[in-house]
Amino acid sequence: MKISVIGTGYVGLVTGTCLAETGNEVLCIDINEEKVKQMQEGIVPIYEPHLDVLFERNIKAQRLKFSTSLEEGIEHGDIIFLALPTPEDEDGSADLSYVLGAAKDIGKLIKEYKVIVDKSTVPVGTADKVTEVISKETNVDFDVVSNPEFLREGFAVDDFLKPERIVIGSSSERATALMQKLYKPFVRSGNPIIVMDEKSAELTKYAANSFLATKITFMNEIANFCEKVGADVDMVRRGMGTDSRIGKRFLFPGIGYGGSCFPKDVKALHKSGKDSDYTFDILNSVISVNNTQKTILIPKIESYYNNDINGKIFAVWGLAFKPETDDIREAPSIYVMEKLLAGGAKLNVFDPEAMPNIKRKFGDTLNYANNMYDATKDVDALIICTEWSIFRTPDFNKLKKNMNSPVIFDGRNLYDIHEMKGEGFYYNSIGRVTVK
Ligand SMILES: NC(=O)c1ccc[n+]([C@@H]2O[C@H](COP(=O)([O-])OP(=O)(O)OC[C@H]3O[C@@H](n4cnc5c(N)ncnc54)[C@H](O)[C@@H]3O)[C@@H](O)[C@H]2O)c1
Ligand SMILES: O=c1ccn([C@@H]2O[C@H](COP(=O)(O)OP(=O)(O)O[C@H]3O[C@H](CO)[C@@H](O)[C@H](O)[C@H]3O)[C@@H](O)[C@H]2O)c(=O)[nH]1
Numbered sequence: 001m002k003i004s005v006i007g008t009g010y011v012g013l014v015t016g017t018c019l020a021e022t023g024n025e026v027l028c029i030d031i032n033e034e035k036v037k038q039m040q041e042g043i044v045p046i047y048e049p050h051l052d053v054l055f056e057r058n059i060k061a062q063r064l065k066f067s068t069s070l071e072e073g074i075e076h077g078d079i080i081f082l083a084l085p086t087p088e089d090e091d092g093s094a095d096l097s098y099v100l101g102a103a104k105d106i107g108k109l110i111k112e113y114k115v116i117v118d119k120s121t122v123p124v125g126t127a128d129k130v131t132e133v134i135s136k137e138t139n140v141d142f143d144v145v146s147n148p149e150f151l152r153e154g155f156a157v158d159d160f161l162k163p164e165r166i167v168i169g170s171s172s173e174r175a176t177a178l179m180q181k182l183y184k185p186f187v188r189s190g191n192p193i194i195v196m197d198e199k200s201a202e203l204t205k206y207a208a209n210s211f212l213a214t215k216i217t218f219m220n221e222i223a224n225f226c227e228k229v230g231a232d233v234d235m236v237r238r239g240m241g242t243d244s245r246i247g248k249r250f251l252f253p254g255i256g257y258g259g260s261c262f263p264k265d266v267k268a269l270h271k272s273g274k275d276s277d278y279t280f281d282i283l284n285s286v287i288s289v290n291n292t293q294k295t296i297l298i299p300k301i302e303s304y305y306n307n308d309i310n311g312k313i314f315a316v317w318g319l320a321f322k323p324e325t326d327d328i329r330e331a332p333s334i335y336v337m338e339k340l341l342a343g344g345a346k347l348n349v350f351d352p353e354a355m356p357n358i359k360r361k362f363g364d365t366l367n368y369a370n371n372m373y374d375a376t377k378d379v380d381a382l383i384i385c386t387e388w389s390i391f392r393t394p395d396f397n398k399l400k401k402n403m404n405s406p407v408i409f410d411g412r413n414l415y416d417i418h419e420m421k422g423e424g425f426y427y428n429s430i431g432r433v434t435v436k
Contacts, residue, residue, distance in 0.1 A: 004077025012083030020058035022185040029073035039066040047326035074109040092267040107137025127198035143175035148205030154324030169201020206269040223253035223431025233431025255411035256293035258321035260329040310344030315375040318386025319351035326353040333385035350375040381407035
C-alpha cells in the first residue's frame with residue numbers, strides 16, 4: 001500500500017519505518033527541514049534501539065522516503081497517518097492545533113478518497129473534529145480513523161512490530177478493511193485487532209496511560225509509606241506482583257513518572273472530565289502525588305546536609321526520562337537538577353544518550369562528564385535519576401576513590417540494600433531502609 005506519515009518524531013518515524021518493513025511504500029513528511037535533510041542522508045534523528053537497521057534497509061529498498069512537502073504526502077498515501085504532537089496546553093488539555101491544522105491543509109489538498117488516520121493521542125471527539133475541519137474544505141470522499149499508538153520509547157520497534165493489540169476506531173467498513181489489511185502482518189501470532197467506534201478508541205489510549213500512571217503512583221505512595229514504617233518496598237512489590245490480577249509490571253517505585261506521554265495524558269483526561277462535568281478524583285491525586293514524587297530526593301539530600309547544599313558538588317547519573325531513550329521531556333532529572341542548582345549546588349552530569357538534549361536545555365549551568373566515573377570525581381554525593389543498565393553494576397571501589405565522601409541517593413533502587421551494607425556507602429533509596 002501507499003502510506004504517508006505526517007510528523008516524523010518518535011511515533012511517526014517508527015510507524016513509517018515499520019510499515020515500510022512490511023512492504024509498503026512509505027513517505028514521511030515533517031515540517032522540520034533539518035530533520036528531513038538528515039533522514040534523506042540516511043541519519044536517524046532520534047535514539048531508538050534497533051530502528052537504525054530497519055531504517056537503513058528500507059531506505060535502500062526505496063520503500064521509505066522523506067519530504068517536507070505536505071502536498072506530496074497527501075498525493076502519495078492512500079492512508080495518511082497523523083503522528084503530530086499533542087502537547088499539554090496551558091489549561092492541561094491536549095493542544096490540538098497541530099492535528100487540526102494538518103486536517104485543514106489536507107482538506108485543501110485532497111483530490112481523491114483517502115483514509116486519514118489519527119495516531120496522535122487525542123481527546124474523545126477529535127475524529128469528529130478532524131472530519132468537520134476537512135469537510136469544510138472539500139467535497140472529496142474521505143474517512144477518519146482513530147488508531148492510537150501504544151509503543152514505548154526504548155522498545156518502540158518491537159512494540160510496533162509485535163503489538164499486544166491494535167485498536168482501530170472507525171465507523172467506515174471501507175476504512176476498517178484497509179486498516180486491517182495494513183496491520184495483518186503485525187498480528188500473525190494471534191494478537192487482536194480490536195475494532196470499535198472512534199470515541200472509544202480515543203478514550204482507550206488515555207485510559208491505558210492513566211491506568212499505568214496510577215499503578216506507578218500507587219506504588220510510589222506505598223514506597224513512601226514503607227520508609228515511614230521500616231518496610232521494604234522491593235519485598236512488598238514482589239509479594240504483590242505475583243498475584244496475576246495485579247501483575248509484576250509497572251510496580252517499580254522511583255522519582256515519579258515522566259516522559260512525553262503519561263504527564264500530559266493524565267492531565268488531558270482529567271481536563272476532558274472537567275469539560276464534561278465529571279471530576280476524575282483519582283487522576284487529581286495521581287497528578288499531585290507525582291508532582292511531589294519527582295523531587296522526593298530533595299528533602300532527603302537537604303536533610304543529610306543540614307538544609308545547606310550551597311557549594312556542594314553532586315554527580316547526577318541518568319538524565320533521560322527513562323533508560324534506552326534520549327528523550328528528556330518531563331524527565332524527573334530536570335526537576336531534581338533545577339532544585340539542586342537553586343540550592344547553590346554544582347552538578348557533574350552524565351547520561352549515555354541524553355547529553356545533547358540536556359545541554360540544549362541547561363547550557364553551561366551544568367558540568368557535562370565524558371563518562372559515568374568522570375562525573376563522580378571529587379563530588380560530595382552521587383544522585384541517580386534514571387536506571388540505565390550501565391549504572392547497575394558499577395565499580396564501587398573506583399567510586400569511593402573518586403568521591404569526596406561515599407554517599408549515594410538512588411531514585412531508582414538500582415542496588416540491593418543487603419549488598420550495599422558491605423560496600424561502605426551511605427545509601428538512600430526509595431521505599432527502603434537507608435544503609436549507613
Ligand atoms: N513518544 C511516544 O512514545 C508516544 C507513544 C504513543 C503515542 N504518542 C503520541 O503520538 C503523538 C506524537 O508524539 P511523538 O513523541 O512522536 O512527537 P514528536 O515531538 O517526537 O514528533 C512530532 C513530529 O511532528 C513534526 N511536526 C510538527 N508539526 C508538523 C506539521 N505541521 N507537519 C509535519 N510535521 C510536523 C515535528 O517536527 C516532529 O518531528 C503525540 O500525540 C503523542 O502523545 C507518543
Ligand atoms: O514501574 C514503573 C514503570 C515506569 N515508570 C516510569 O513511567 C514513565 C513512563 O515509562 P514507560 O511507560 O516505560 O515509557 P513511555 O515511552 O512514556 O510509554 C508510555 O507512554 C506511551 C505514550 O503514550 C505509550 O504508548 C506507552 O504504552 C506507555 O507505556 C517513565 O518515567 C518511567 O520511569 C516507573 O516509574 N515505574
